[in-house]
Amino acid sequence: MDCQGRVALITGVHGQDGTYLAELLLAKGYQVHGLAPYLRYGLPMDPRVQFHPCDLSDGSNLHEVLELSRPSEVYHLGAQSHVKLSFEMPVHTVDVTGLGTLRLLEAVRQFRDRSGQDIRFYQASSSEMFGKIAESPQTETTPFHPRSPYACAKVYAHWQTINYRESYNLFACCGILFNHESPRRGEAFVTRKITRAATRIKLGLQHELRLGNIDARRDWGFAGDYVEAMWLMLQQSRPADYVIASGHQHSVREFLDEVFGHLDLDWQRHVVIDPAFYRPAEVDTLLGDASKARRELGWQPRVGLKELARLMVESDLILARQEAAAAAVR
Ligand code: GDD
Helix, strand or coil: CCCCCCEEEEECCCCHHHHHHHHHHHHCCCEEEEEECCCCCCCCCCCCCEEEECCCCCCCCHHHHHHHHCCCEEEECCCCCCHHHHHHCHHHHHHHHHHHHHHHHHHHHHHHHHHCCCCEEEEEEEHHHHCCCCCCCECCCCCCCCCCHHHHHHHHHHHHHHHHHHHHCCEEEEEEECCEECCCCCCCCHHHHHHHHHHHHHCCCCCCEEECCCCCEECCEEHHHHHHHHHHHCCCCCCCCEEECCCCCEEHHHHHHHHHHHCCCCHHHCEEECHHHCCCCCCCECCECCHHHHHHHCCCCCCCHHHHHHHHHHHHHHHHHHHHHHHHHC
């Protein structure tokens, strides 16, 4: 598809998904605008992305950003996205992740009505909304039972997005994405915490890894595959909501086996279970059924868990070697 000259605006552009999506859209010929609270925050960004500072808990310059960028596609990825942190900062999380979405939806609607611009909206919904699961696997019709301030905020944002579609005929899609990881994943999320620690242990830079509930089960995929689904949703003739998942489930224990095994290490000798990393309420198990996305979007994941773990270990080994080299010259 020729997308030359199309304009996209991405919120949370410095995050894992934001950077992968920006690269995908730039490669397709889009002009990409990015929004995030600070200029230097998160991952390095492609210099072709035009950056606009904006905090979703404020939103007072959203109108200006939309007027300046005039996007035909808005990808709303920005959020306080750490589940455990949301218990410690519940009001902030709900403000950014829940109300922030409403601020953006309303600004987008007003901009569309003022300018007559055809505009499509993607909402980053989350499998955390299923929480205490009502059935397995989870689909687009599985009821929600959120288990954290973060998940409650995502349910709110999800329904607001659907309401803007139904009330104002906004072309708006919710992607209910299951966990997706990569070498760019933040180090406070369990997969990256594990690959960072295992590679540092391998090089003698640390000896211990403190974790919480390692019996939790997740449906993990590769972020690079998942951003393609976001784009595909906005290219359809009708807006709809889609589950995006690998359809395979593993425990944190199994991820430990995979990562430490790859490095010829025994995780049992290094992992310490620390109650500080337990959550007041846990989501024990998640498993997605992405049949609708396969059928209607022609989407399917390419990278499986083994390959994902390998990618992350290899990337973190480079970082650990740099750290070891820096320590040696000190
Ligand atoms: N972060 C973290 N740190 N998680 C741990 C730890 C630890 O030390 N030890 C065990 N876990 C368990 C958590 O309790 C959880 O059950 C599981 O590992 C995964 O945790 P995270 O990687 O933090 O991800 P998440 O599942 O809570 O949420 C992520 O995925 C959602 C999609 O389902 C986030 O990216 C959310 O923003 C996203 O919506």
